[in-house]
Amino acid sequence: MSTKYRLVFSLLMSLTLSSLMTAWVTWINLGFVGGFVWKWGTAFFTAWPAAATIAFVLGPTIHLLTDRILSKRYKR
Numbered sequence: 001m002s003t004k005y006r007l008v009f010s011l012l013m014s015l016t017l018s019s020l021m022t023a024w025v026t027w028i029n030l031g032f033v034g035g036f037v038w039k040w041g042t043a044f045f046t047a048w049p050a051a052a053t054i055a056f057v058l059g060p061t062i063h064l065l066t067d068r069i070l071s072k073r074y075k076r
Helices: 004-032 036-074
Strands: none
Touching: 004 036
């Protein structure tokens, strides 16, 4: 898997997950209050860079771990 592919995948996956998770947690904690979008946006822009970095750095390791878990499970 090329570095370019890993980078684009990490950015898109972390964008999706960070968007949904920060919206969900903001809603759970505050409900739909005035300024919800602003508060969610603050949480999102704080979380996304961390999520993208984590996805890029740990992605290959998690991929290998998944392969190992599933290959043991389906070889029986």
